[in-house]
Amino acid sequence: MNIGPYSVEDYMHLVKSFHGNIAPGIIIGGFMVDLAVKSLPEGILFDAVCETSACLPDAVQLLTPCTIGNGCLKVVEFGRYALCLYDKYQGHGIRVLVDTEKLEQWPEIKTWFLKLKPIKEQDSKILRDGIINAGLDILSIQYVKVKNMLIGKTGNGAIALCPECNEAYPIKDGHVCLSCQGNNPYYRDSQAQNDMPSLNIFTIVKS
Ligand code: ZN
Numbered sequence: 001m002n003i004g005p006y007s008v009e010d011y012m013h014l015v016k017s018f019h020g021n022i023a024p025g026i027i028i029g030g031f032m033v034d035l036a037v038k039s040l041p042e043g044i045l046f047d048a049v050c051e052t053s054a055c056l057p058d059a060v061q062l063l064t065p066c067t068i069g070n071g072c073l074k075v076v077e078f079g080r081y082a083l084c085l086y087d088k089y090q091g092h093g094i095r096v097l098v099d100t101e102k103l104e105q106w107p108e109i110k111t112w113f114l115k116l117k118p119i120k121e122q123d124s125k126i127l128r129d130g131i132i133n134a135g136l137d138i139l140s141i142q143y144v145k146v147k148n149m150l151i152g153k154t155g156n157g158a159i160a161l162c163p164e165c166n167e168a169y170p171i172k173d174g175h176v177c178l179s180c181q182g183n184n185p186y187y188r189d190s191q192a193q194n195d196m197p198s199l200n201i202f203t204i205v206k207s
Contacts, residue, residue, distance in 0.1 A: 001135055003030040004037065004063040008132055011062075019058045024112055024124075025081070027131045028138070029059025032096040035136055036085040037064065039094040047088045048073045049150060051080040074150060081113070084144060091146045099140040106134050 003011040011030050015022050040046060048066040050056045053075050057068065060083060066072035072088075086093025103110035108130045111117050156170035162177040169177035179185075186192075 025055035033063040051078040095142040
């Protein structure tokens with residue numbers, strides 16, 4: 001059995017180096033991407049959407065040309081373990097999901113997927129082997145057409161300098177950047193700098 005162009009074993013090595021650990025979700029994700037790619041018409045230019053940020057986007061990035069950075073992979077945070085590959089221009093696509101009815105045949109995968117037991121009470125080797133044996137058997141596909149907001153280029157448009165932080169930002173976001181509108185995720189003060197254990201002497205600190 002293969003996952004994309006890789007043997008299962010080679011895919012595991014890739015996952016380890018890219019994702020850091022061989023998480024069960026990313027093995028399932030490999031089969032999901034493989035199924036979606038094989039279900040699309042050959043030669044089609046596709047984009048991808050993942051319905052969770054957990055694990056699944058990394059499987060897409062490993063196995064397709066779609067990445068977060070090139071804009072061809074979008075994440076919509078629905079918390080559902082599902083993805084869709086779709087025609088970049090027309091929007092026709094294949095949605096692949098983990099089918100909970102099919103999990104009835106695979107109790108150890110069901111226990112993990114639905115969090116029926118604490119993870120430390122589950123045997124990771126049995127789980128991993130189960131996922132590899134199950135392969136496509138726990139998945140289902142749906143034929144969908146994605147909505148217009150996901151089709152075509154979604155550029156940021158014109159930019160301006162934010163009057164508060166003086167950094168460039170998309171004008172469409174408002175009269176100041178989104179960070180200065182109260183969404184700044186950082187504390188930034190002299191204490192933050194003092195707390196940094198070993199500040200590299202070449203670091204350029206902008207005041
Ligand atoms: Zn700003």
